[in-house]
Amino acid sequence: MTQTMDSVAGCDVVQSEISKESRSTGNNNNNNNVVRCCAGCGCKIMDRFLLHAVDRFWHTGCLKCSCCSVQLGEVGPSCFSKGGMILCKKDYIRLFGVSGACSACAQQIPASELVMRTHNKVYHLKCFSCSSCHIQLVPGDRYTLINGSLVCENDHSKLFKAHGMSSAVAGFRPGNKVC
Secondary structure, eight states, X not given: OOEEXXXXXXXXXXXXXXXXEXXXXXXXXXXXXXXXXXXXXXXXXXXXXXXXXXXXXXXXXXXXXXXXOOBHHHHOSEEEEETTEEXXXXXXXXXXXXXXXXXXXXXXXXXXXXXXXXTTEEEETTTOBOTTTOOBOOTTOBEEEETTEEEEHHHHHHHHHHTTOOHHHHTOOTTOBOO
């Protein structure tokens, strides 16, 4: 089993390879006389195949993503572990972004922290703010992205009025609303 670990600001992220082991062949140090207990359900693993991931053994049906419940042995050769959760790659990226860091401050986002997301970017709640006036955007606020930066509706209007353009002409999208 191969693992890679990133540790930034005390938050560990482990990407673990999922290896499928056969009880009948004795491969990968799994002896027929050794009965393993499943880390998911706690029961003995008597099945022909078992999974080894995150330094533990699992029934093939018990190693599931903590978010979407997909069986991780079915979707790929690796999984992610952060904050006590075991995640598929899709949910890890959805929750923590590609790097697990905030798009505004670049600091790691703890697994237990609530986040704001927009256009495949992830932010700490306190960092989800207008790049012009620095006011924190909250549910109900309208905003747009200009060159990858968050801009509130008020500052967007000011910017384009200063250049003699209306917000509608400048492309303000009312669909960008904090929910």
